[in-house]
Amino acid sequence: MILRNGPVLWSLLCLMLAACQPAGPPPPTAAATAAPVADVQERVASALESAGFTVQRTATGLTASTTTDGFARCLPVNVRDGSGDGRNVFTEVSEQRAAATVAFRPTAAGTDVTWATRYGGRYRNRVDNTWFERACEGTGRLEALLSSAVSA
Numbered sequence: 018m019i020l021r022n023g024p025v026l027w028s029l030l031c032l033m034l035a036a037c038q039p040a041g042p043p044p045p046t047a048a049a050t051a052a053p054v055a056d057v058q059e060r061v062a063s064a065l066e067s068a069g070f071t072v073q074r075t076a077t078g079l080t081a082s083t084t085t086d087g088f089a090r091c092l093p094v095n096v097r098d099g100s101g102d103g104r105n106v107f108t109e110v111s112e113q114r115a116a117a118t119v120a121f122r123p124t125a126a127g128t129d130v131t132w133a134t135r136y137g138g139r140y141r142n143r144v145d146n147t148w149f150e151r152a153c154e155g156t157g158r159l160e161a162l163l164s165s166a167v168s169a
Contacts, residue, residue, distance in 0.1 A: 044134075044160035048167035051127035057167060058121050061130070064166035065117075078120040078130075088115035091138035091153035098144045110138035111148075115159050130167045134159050 050057055062072045062079055069085035091110035098104035119132045136153040 044155060044157045045164050046133070046160070047129065047131045048164050049124070049127065049129050050167050054121045054123050054128045057128045057130060060169055061119060061163065061166045064162055064169075068162055070115075070117075078118070080116070080118050082114060082116040084112055084114055086113060088156060088159045089113040089136040089138065089153040090156050091136075091151065094140055094151060096140075096142045096144050104144055106143045108140050108143050110151075110153070111141055112139040113153060114138070115155065117159060117163065119163065128167075130163070132160075132163050 052060075058074075058079065062074070062081075065072050065079070065081045068083070070081040070083040072079055072081045091113050093107045093109050096106050096108050114137045116135045117132050119130060122129045122131075134155055136155050138151050138153045140149055140151060141147075142149060
């Protein structure tokens with residue numbers, strides 16, 4: 018019985034352990050520097066590109082996205098069979114995504130930078146072989162990258 022349900026039990030244990038981890042302080046969403054906007058924007062864009070992000074310049078700043086591992090934490094999802102036969106299958110994320118919208122504002126002291134991050138995962142429903150999306154949480158790595166690039 019344990020051998021047959023081993024993968025399910027292991028997935029449940031991982032989920033319970035993840036839920037017990039302390040959340041810690043929220044990641045930063047802004048930083049300031051004495052450097053001019055153009056210099057800061059270039060530093061941030063270069064740092065994001067070096068980390069595997071695709072970066073686009075917008076009227077107010079940058080948008081960036083990646084499927085590189087390490088920026089999002091996507092837990093396994095329990096998929097249930099809708100036909101009523103009671104099948105439950107835990108499925109791992111197939112693709113993780115991280116994205117950021119970064120805005121730059123000139124100030125008398127230099128530049129204020131703010132950002133909003135989003136994380137998601139793409140999963141395959143192994144019961145009916147369809148794909149679905151779920152929100153994931155960030156690892157803090159993207160916010161640390163942005164803070165570091167602004168203050169460099």
